[in-house]
Amino acid sequence: MAAIEIRNLTKSFGAVRAVNDVSFTVAAGTVTGYLGPNGAGKTTTLRSLLGLVTPDSGQALVNGRRYADLVAPLTEVGAVLEATSFHPGRTARNHLRVLCTAAGLPDVRADESLDQVGLAGDAGKRVAGFSLGMRQRLALATALIGKPKILILDEPANGLDPAGIQWLRGFLRFLADDQGCAVLVSSHVLAEVEQTVDNVVIIAQGRMIRQGTLAELTSDGDRGVRVAGAEVQRLRARLEAAGATVESPESGVLLVHGAPPETVGQAALDEGVVLSELVRRRSDLERVFLELTGEPADAPPEGGGGVATAEAVPAVTETSGGAR
Numbered sequence: 032m033a034a035i036e037i038r039n040l041t042k043s044f045g046a047v048r049a050v051n052d053v054s055f056t057v058a059a060g061t062v063t064g065y066l067g068p069n070g071a072g073k074t075t076t077l078r079s080l081l082g083l084v085t086p087d088s089g090q091a092l093v094n095g096r097r098y099a100d101l102v103a104p105l106t107e108v109g110a111v112l113e114a115t116s117f118h119p120g121r122t123a124r125n126h127l128r129v130l131c132t133a134a135g136l137p138d139v140r141a142d143e144s145l146d147q148v149g150l151a152g153d154a155g156k157r158v159a160g161f162s163l164g165m166r167q168r169l170a171l172a173t174a175l176i177g178k179p180k181i182l183i184l185d186e187p188a189n190g191l192d193p194a195g196i197q198w199l200r201g202f203l204r205f206l207a208d209d210q211g212c213a214v215l216v217s218s219h220v221l222a223e224v225e226q227t228v229d230n231v232v233i234i235a236q237g238r239m240i241r242q243g244t245l246a247e248l249t250s251d252g253d254r255g256v257r258v259a260g261a262e263v264q265r266l267r268a269r270l271e272a273a274g275a276t277v278e279s280p281e282s283g284v285l286l287v288h289g290a291p292p293e294t295v296g297q298a299a300l301d302e303g304v305v306l307s308e309l310v311r312r313r314s315d316l317e318r319v320f321l322e323l324t325g326e327p328a329d330a331p332p333e334g335g336g337g338v339a340t341a342e343a344v345p346a347v348t349e350t351s352g353g354a355r
């Protein structure tokens with residue numbers, strides 16, 4: 032039984048079909064990125080898992096049951112939803128202690144959870160003075176209070192600075208690898224999750240477009256081998272004879288499809304051609320994501336309803352071979 036199971040989930044709000052026949056599972060010890068542009072249906076799916084949205088049809092199950100049927104939900108599932116609100120006058124510690132009391136958990140879990148998310152030094156401070164990033168960490172501490180083995184996180188990186196995002200990546204891997212948790216994390220910013228997740232589920236306009244392992248989703252975007260050098264044209268005939276398709280997008284550059292880098296390198300060696308560059312051009316998840324969601328892959332990121340991308344991550348990653 033999968034820790035998280037979404038089975039043929041469908042939910043409409045009036046005329047808007049927010050989620051349309053979506054199915055996927057998340058296993059213990061893995062992190063799944065739930066990706067899609069704004070309004071894709073991610074939050075509706077996650078809220079269905081937490082019993083906050085009633086599906087029109089299909090199921091959203093945790094440990095094989097509906098959230099409403101869990102006996103001690105906080106010990107099975109922890110969640111961070113968007114726009115989590117806290118009582119501003121309460122300290123972080125008191126906020127969590129209230130939760131401990133309500134859930135029948137020992138008070139000590141409040142400080143332990145704050146420690147886990149790096150807020151131990153802020154336990155006695157009022158939440159009113161917390162930055163957005165600190166609130167996100169507090170929300171995560173809230174999710175962890177019952178030591179659940181399932182984490183459902185809606186855009187948890189919102190408001191975190193680069194160091195905070197780095198910390199979150201490591202923390203999610205720790206939860207999956209060391210604690211055996213099943214982690215489902217939504218995002219519309221690919222760069223936030225692509226270094227963290229094992230599996231990816233992509234939705235757009237309520238429909239699931241693609242799912243698979245990160246490796247599967249990035250390997251099928253092979254964009255050829257780029258080879259450069261003053262005499263590189265001399266390789267063309269040999270490569271074409273080997274069955275490759277060769278383009279020359281600019282002087283001194285060949286783009287080779289249908290041949291691995293080794294074949295291109297061997298051709299250069301055999302012909303005695305000096306190379307200044309030899310790289311396998313491969314799509315990263317971002318390019319795959321943009322293509323799948325119907326956005327022009329080379330377009331700059333849009334604001335508003337578009338897909339956000341991080342400036343630090345180029346739209347095209349060029350690697351010199353090797354599986355990621």
Ligand SMILES: Nc1ncnc2c1ncn2[C@@H]1O[C@H](COP(=O)(O)OP(=O)(O)OP(=O)(O)O)[C@@H](O)[C@H]1O
Pocket residue numbers: 044047048049067068069070071072073074075076219
């Ligand atoms: N309670 C609601 N009432 C009416 N429409 C809703 C409601 N919740 C979601 N929707 C609509 O359903 C669609 C999917 O929204 P949802 O919040 O699930 O998407 P999302 O992928 O989480 O987007 P975002 O990243 O912007 O939160 C959107 O068109 C949204 O306007």
